[in-house]
Amino acid sequence: MEFLYDLPLLGFVFQIVGYLINAILNTNLAPQTLALATPIALGALCGVMNERSGVVNIGIEGMMLTAAFVGFMAAVVVSDAMPDAEPNAFFGGTPALVVGVLAAIGAGMLVSVLHAWLSISVRADQIISGTVINIIALGLTGYLNRLIRPSGSAGTFDSFRPPEALVDLPIVGWLFNMFLSQGPITMSVIVFVIVLQVLLFRSRWGLRTRAVGEHPRAADTVGVNVIALRYRNVILGGIFAGLAGAWLTLEFNASFQNGMTANRGFIALAAVIFGRWTPIGAFGGALLFMFSEALGVAIRSDPPPGDLGVWLSGIQASYPSLYNNSFSALPYILTIIVLAGVVGRSVAPAAVGQPYVKEGAH
Amino acid sequence: MKIARKIYALSIVPIIAIVLALLVGAILIILSSPASQGQLDLLLPIKAYEALLEGATGISFIDLDRDAVTLAISLVPSTQALTNTLVAAAPLVLTGLAVGVGFKAGLFNIGGTGQVLVGGFFAALVGATVAQQPAPIAVTVAILAGALGGALYGFIPGALKAFTGAHEVVVTIMLNSLAGIAIVGLVNDIFKITGPTFARTADVGNAALPVLFGRDGNLGIFIAFAMVPIAYFLIYRTTLGFEIRTVGANPSAARYAGMSPRRLIILTLSLCGLFAGLAGAIEILSLGYYPAVFGTTIGFAGITVALLGRSHPVGIALAALLLGGMRAGAPLMQIEADIPIEIIDVIQGLILLFLAAEVVIRRAFRIRAETVAPDELQTVSRSYGEGSA
Numbered sequence: 001m002e003f004l005y006d007l008p009l010l011g012f013v014f015q016i017v018g019y020l021i022n023a024i025l026n027t028n029l030a031p032q033t034l035a036l037a038t039p040i041a042l043g044a045l046c047g048v049m050n051e052r053s054g055v056v057n058i059g060i061e062g063m064m065l066t067a068a069f070v071g072f073m074a075a076v077v078v079s080d081a082m083p084d085a086e087p088n089a090f091f092g093g094t095p096a097l098v099v100g101v102l103a104a105i106g107a108g109m110l111v112s113v114l115h116a117w118l119s120i121s122v123r124a125d126q127i128i129s130g131t132v133i134n135i136i137a138l139g140l141t142g143y144l145n146r147l148i149r150p151s152g153s154a155g156t157f158d159s160f161r162p163p164e165a166l167v168d169l170p171i172v173g174w175l176f177n178m179f180l181s182q183g184p185i186t187m188s189v190i191v192f193v194i195v196l197q198v199l200l201f202r203s204r205w206g207l208r209t210r211a212v213g214e215h216p217r218a219a220d221t222v223g224v225n226v227i228a229l230r231y232r233n234v235i236l237g238g239i240f241a242g243l244a245g246a247w248l249t250l251e252f253n254a255s256f257q258n259g260m261t262a263n264r265g266f267i268a269l270a271a272v273i274f275g276r277w278t279p280i281g282a283f284g285g286a287l288l289f290m291f292s293e294a295l296g297v298a299i300r301s302d303p304p305p306g307d308l309g310v311w312l313s314g315i316q317a318s319y320p321s322l323y324n325n326s327f328s329a330l331p332y333i334l335t336i337i338v339l340a341g342v343v344g345r346s347v348a349p350a351a352v353g354q355p356y357v358k359e360g361a362h
Numbered sequence: 363m364k365i366a367r368k369i370y371a372l373s374i375v376p377i378i379a380i381v382l383a384l385l386v387g388a389i390l391i392i393l394s395s396p397a398s399q400g401q402l403d404l405l406l407p408i409k410a411y412e413a414l415l416e417g418a419t420g421i422s423f424i425d426l427d428r429d430a431v432t433l434a435i436s437l438v439p440s441t442q443a444l445t446n447t448l449v450a451a452a453p454l455v456l457t458g459l460a461v462g463v464g465f466k467a468g469l470f471n472i473g474g475t476g477q478v479l480v481g482g483f484f485a486a487l488v489g490a491t492v493a494q495q496p497a498p499i500a501v502t503v504a505i506l507a508g509a510l511g512g513a514l515y516g517f518i519p520g521a522l523k524a525f526t527g528a529h530e531v532v533v534t535i536m537l538n539s540l541a542g543i544a545i546v547g548l549v550n551d552i553f554k555i556t557g558p559t560f561a562r563t564a565d566v567g568n569a570a571l572p573v574l575f576g577r578d579g580n581l582g583i584f585i586a587f588a589m590v591p592i593a594y595f596l597i598y599r600t601t602l603g604f605e606i607r608t609v610g611a612n613p614s615a616a617r618y619a620g621m622s623p624r625r626l627i628i629l630t631l632s633l634c635g636l637f638a639g640l641a642g643a644i645e646i647l648s649l650g651y652y653p654a655v656f657g658t659t660i661g662f663a664g665i666t667v668a669l670l671g672r673s674h675p676v677g678i679a680l681a682a683l684l685l686g687g688m689r690a691g692a693p694l695m696q697i698e699a700d701i702p703i704e705i706i707d708v709i710q711g712l713i714l715l716f717l718a719a720e721v722v723i724r725r726a727f728r729i730r731a732e733t734v735a736p737d738e739l740q741t742v743s744r745s746y747g748e749g750s751a
Contacts, residue, residue, distance in 0.1 A: 058472075058531065124718040127470055127531055131665055132715045139707025143390075146702035147397045258704075263539050273532060321550030325543045332536040332543075339528035348529075 005306055012308060019304035020295075029291075029298050030178040035252070036290040037283075038186040039064065039261075042244035043268025044275065044282035045192060046108075049237030051277060052200065053230045054213040054351040055119050058130035060241055061265025062137030063111045067245025069141040071104025072256040075154035075249075091184045092158035100154060101185070101246045108242020109235050111137070116234035120227055123355035134265075142258040153254045157183040183251040185243055189283070192240065196279040209233060213349035216356045226356045244268075270335035277349060289331035296327030372677070374729055375720055376670050380684070382723075383712035384411065387705060398700045405431070406699060413698040417691030418447045443690065445576035449648075451686025452586035453478075456641035457664025458671060458678040459593050460512075460634045465673040466597055467630040468610035473519060473534025474638045475661030476541035477512040481639025483545050484511025486563045486652035487553065493567025504569035505585065505643050512639015513632045515541065520631030524624035530631065538661070549654040561654035571647045582644035587679065589637065594675040606630055638664070659707070666714045685710060 004014040023029045043060045050057035079085070079096035087094050111133060118129040162180040167173045179190060200206040208229055211219040216226045244264070249256050267289055274288075275281025300316075303309045316323045388407035395403040409424070409431070416422040420440025425432045457474045464471035471477075485508030492500040519533040553563045571580040597603040609616040609626045617623060641660055646652050667685060671677030688710070692703040716723060723729070 058535065118715075118718055122719050122721055124720070127472075128665075128669065128714065128718045131472070131662075132711055132718055135662065135666070135714060136708060136711030139704050139709075139711050140390075142704035143702050143708055144394065146704060147394055266535050266539060269532065270536060319547070319551040322544075322547035322552075325547040329540055329543050332540045335536050336522070336528065336533055339532060340522050340526040341528070 015304065015306050015308040019308065023295070023298050023302075025174065027298060027302070029294055030174070031181045032297070033287055033291045033294045034178055034189075035182060035186050036294055037286040038189050039244040039247050039252075039264050040268050040271055040286035040290060041189050041193065041283045042185075042240045042247065043265050044271040044286055045196060045279060046112075046237040046240040046244070047269055047272035048196070048200075048275075048277055048279055048282055049233045049240070050115075051272060051352050052213045052349055053209045053233040054216060054349060054354065054356070055116070055230055055234055056126040056130065056353045057115065057234070057237070058127055058269060059111070059115055059133030059137075059265075060130075060268050061261050061263070062130075062133035062135075063108050063115075063238060063241035064245045064248070064265050065141055065259070065261045066111050066137045067104040067108040067242040068248040068260060069145065069245075069256055070107035071100040071242075071246045072154070072249035073144075073148070073150060074103035075100030076150050076152050079154040080152055087155075087158070091160060092155075093184070094154065096154040097157055097250055100250045101243070104246035104250070105239050105242035108240070108245060109238035112235045112238030112241070116231050120230050120234070120355065123357070126353050126355075138259060141256075145256060145258055150256070154250070156254045157185070157251045159183050160187065183247075185247045185251050188243070193279045193283040200279060210349070212356075213351055216351050216354075217359070220356075220358065226358075230356070241265075267331045270331050273335055273348075274331075274338050276347075289334070292327050292330040296324060300324070372672055372674070375723055376672065376677075376681070376717065378723055378727060378729075379670070379713050379716035382716045383709050386712050387709045390708065391701060391705065406701075410695050410699040410701050410705075413695040414688060414691035417443060417694030418687035419443050419691075441576055445579040446690035447683065447687040448583045449578055449580070449686075450689040451682045452583045453641040453645055453660045454663055454667050454682035454686050455586040455679055456589060456637045456644070457660050458667030458682050459589060459664075459675065460516075460636075460638035460641070460661075461664045461668035462671060462673040462675070462678050463593060463597065463606070463637065464630060464634045465668060466603075466610050467606045467626060468613065469523075469627065469630055469634075470531050471516070471519075471534060471631060471634040471638075472531055472665070473516065473537050473635070473661075474641075474664040475658070476534065476538040477515045477635040477638030478642035478645070478658055478661045479541045479545055479656065480515040480642065481508040481512035481635075482642030482646035482656065483548075483652055484508050484639070485569075485643035486566060486646045489566030489569030489647060490564035490651075492569055493565060495568060497568040497572065500567065500569040501571060501581065501647070504566060504647055505640065508643020508646070509636045509639045512642060513636040515639070516635015517628065517632045520628035523631070524627045545652075545656075546654050549652060553652075554654070563652040565651055566647055569647060570650050571644065578648070580648055582648055585640065585644060589640070590675045590679045593637075593678075597675070602629070663710065666710050669717050670713060 005011045005018065007014065043064060046060055046063065047057055075096045078099045079094065082095060085094045085096065115129055115133055118124045118132070119126040159182055160180055162176050166180075167177045169176070179187065200209065208219065208224050212224060212226050212229050220226050245261075248260060253260070268286070271282045271285035271289060274285035275283065299312060303313055388411070391407045391410055392402065392404055395401070395406045399406065412422065412424055420436075420438065420443035422436045423433070425434035457478065460474045460477065461471050485504045488507035489500065489504035492503050495503070515537065519528075519530045519537060522528040522533055523530045549563060550561050554561045555564045571582050573580045574584070597606065605616065605621045605626055606629075608619065609621060609623050613623055616626070638661060645658065645660070646656075663685060667678055667681045670681035670684070671679070688706045692706045695701055695705075696703050
């Protein structure tokens with residue numbers, strides 16, 4: 001196999017492929033990608049829930065940030081109240097962490113209620129509603145964080161350690177490692193993605209949701225309550241944004257910093273479009289985007305051998321910052337390309353962004 | 363008489379939104395006062411807003427001395443405080459226009475942040491190149507470079523929307539993040555100068571904006587406010603402005619009238635970018651260099667400014683003065699009342715919230731819905747799900 005690497009030009013391609021295969025199979029790249037993709041995928045599920053029923057949501061960033069803060073604060077309060085609570089065998093969960101997650105979900109849903117009310121009942125411009133949420137969330141969490149200056153921490157959930165025998169199995173062992181060496185929120189993502197995909201395309205609720213997103217008038221005519229369905233979907237979508245926030249402060253980090261979502265909500269929006277408004281597609285988009293990020297880290301710590309490595313480390317030596325940042329730029333560039341229809345067009349649900357007015361009820 | 367009624371009709375909802383936002387902000391300050399004061403302090407909002415006003419204008423009503431609050435009315439505005447307000451308002455006027463002009467054409471330019479960064483970056487690079495030239499030439503060239511940079515960065519979503527139908531909201535959100543990432547890399551790797559402890563570009567030398575009054579009342583203030591009548595003339599007194607307003611109010615009517623929506627979309631978003639680029643240029647040429655990490659919120663604040671100002675250049679100027687005053691007064695509020703300056707962002711977001719809920723406010727305050735609300739806004743997110751233009 002090694003002789004392939006020495007071919008002119010083509011050898012370069014083989015080196016890249018070889019490095020990727022090796023990195024994916026033999027390093028922690030896959031589980032790391034899945035972990036990093038968790039908040040993106042959860043945010044994207046929130047986006048799918050909203051947009052499939054005809055409500056634009058650019059406020060995912062703010063929902064996540066609010067949930068991250070509320071979840072963290074709730075966990076700190078509980079952990080201060082009961083400092084002796086022992087972590088249980090289930091992901092090292094403590095009452096504080098569990099309360100934190102529930103609080104984060106509640107916060108996500110509460111912010112979603114505001115978005116639903118503004119977009120559906122008030123019939124405000126939905127993009128402005130999302131902007132309101134982003135601005136208030138950034139300001140309010142920043143204000144309260146600076147004011148309260150939380151000192152303690154409730155720790156984080158532990159990752160599950162799958163038994164060695166399972167991980168050592170050929171092929172499936174790799175999958176077990178990717179999906180099981182994770183914390184509880186990350187592990188739950190794959191379940192949510194599959195369940196939502198099935199529900200959206202195989203259930204009565206899914207059919208109604210898609211109908212309301214494409215042609216609310218027609219759905220109304222056959223007896224679907226458009227307003228109620230949109231409310232339900234937007235508020236339930238808040239659960240996912242809330243979980244994404246909980247991941248930030250209760251699974252990935254053990255602290256809260258102002259603006260710590262760092263555009264993840266916008267990347268989630270990108271994943272929705274990239275995945276053409278399907279849960280599986282959005283999950284794929286999140287994985288692809290974060291694979292780029294994780295690969296950047298992997299190459300830095302373990303550069304590929306041969307010409308490729310020399311070439312890459314040459315670039316890295318001359319342009320370290322541009323080199324590192326190019327891995328994070330991928331989601332944005334890919335999304336613009338997909339939106340522009342260069343590689344297949346991604347078309348939003350037809351009624352997205354349009355408030356629904358029942359006929360004769362004006 | 364007619365004009366007075368029109369001004370009333372246009373400004374009543376924004377004024378109510380501001381008052382409500384300040385009220386909700388006051389409640390928030392009271393509820394959160396135990397964290398900083400140790401007890402529920404019902405007077406804290408008054409102290410806070412008074413300090414805010416004093417920081418923004420110099421006018422003060424009370425004298426705060428640790429525990430004692432004494433009445434000490436001083437209605438003399440301070441030049442320095444007013445200068446601070448103008449300095450903070452100048453870029454907001456421009457980013458407000460960057461959003462407001464887009465609204466006129468039914469376009470939502472969320473890309474202000476990215477256009478500010480690119481404009482500022484262009485101004486810094488060109489400014490450093492002409493740093494040794496005579497000041498009038500250097501300043502002019504650097505400012506034009508910033509405007510051009512912003513316009514180019516506005517052209518991209520314009521062209522993408524016109525020719526592929528990619529919705530400008532998502533594209534500009536992506537371009538915001540992209541500009542941040544790319545410029546940090548470029549400054550760190552290529553344009554960094556040796557010497558300073560942090561990564562930044564070379565000094566702009568003679569291209570720095572000259573200070574005309576006060577400690578930092580520079581040329582940027584005049585440039586920004588000069589754009590207000592220019593934008594007004596452009597929108598309401600030129601053929602291009604008429605076309606922009608027509609395509610915003612009714613795209614299909616515009617097409618029937620022989621206007622080219624494509625050309626207008628590209629032109630409008632480039633123009634929006636130009637205004638935001640100017641804002642970036644002013645910020646950077648006041649600072650004197652481009653720091654690798656240039657965190658600025660003026661781009662997003664432009665959305666609030668434009669909506670509060672009803673997308674009208676005069677309204678935008680007033681809204682920018684209000685928000686600029688809050689920004690200028692916030693540091694004093696933090697010192698005197700011990701309230702984090704982030705409260706300003708909360709109030710700004712609340713203003714936007716109440717503006718978004720305009721229908722509810724009209725109903726609650728029994729304000730007749732006169733047809734002066736900008737109709738163009740109606741088309742903004744409605745177009746989100748549409749395919750190609």
